[in-house]
Amino acid sequence: MYVNLFLLLAAFAAVFAVIILALLILMQLQLIPFVALFETIVALLGIFLTTISGREPPLQLWLSHRRRAEQLRREYFRYLFRLPPYDRLVGVERGLKLSERAADINRGVFPENSHCWIYKFISRVA
Structure with missing residues (x-):
C-alpha cells in the first residue's frame, strides 16, 4: 500500500516540478521559493512513507x-x-x-x- 502511494507521490512530484517550475520561470520568479518548499515537503513525505512501510526494524x-x-x-x-x-x-x-x-x-x-x-x-x- 505504501509503495503504491510512494510511487504516486514520486510521479506527482516529478510532473509538478517540471510543469509548474517551467511556467514559473517564464512568468513569476518570486513564487519559485514557495514551489520549491512544497516540492521538498512532498519529497519528505515520500521518504517518511517508505521508512514506516518496513515490516522489520x-x-x-x-x-x-x-x-x-x-x-x-x-x-x-x-x-x-x-x-x-x-x-x-x-x-x-x-x-x-x-x-x-x-x-x-x-x-x-x-x-x-x-x-x-x-x-x-x-x-x-x-
Whole structure:
C-alpha cells in the first residue's frame, strides 16, 4: 500500500516540478521559493512513507542481510580453497554443491554452523 502511494507521490512530484517550475520561470520568479518548499515537503513525505512501510526494524534487517553476506563469502572461499565439502567433488558437481549451499543460505538455512560459538551468538542477536 505504501509503495503504491510512494510511487504516486514520486510521479506527482516529478510532473509538478517540471510543469509548474517551467511556467514559473517564464512568468513569476518570486513564487519559485514557495514551489520549491512544497516540492521538498512532498519529497519528505515520500521518504517518511517508505521508512514506516518496513515490516522489520532496520537494524534487525541489516543484521540478517549482513549475516547472509558473510556466510556467502565464507562459502565462496571454501569453494576456492577446496575445503570440505568441496574437496572431494570435481567439475560440475562442485559448482552444483556451491549453488545448492548458496540457495540454502539465501533461504536462511546456514549449513554447518552449530559448532562455532560466533554463529550461536549471531543467531541469538539476529
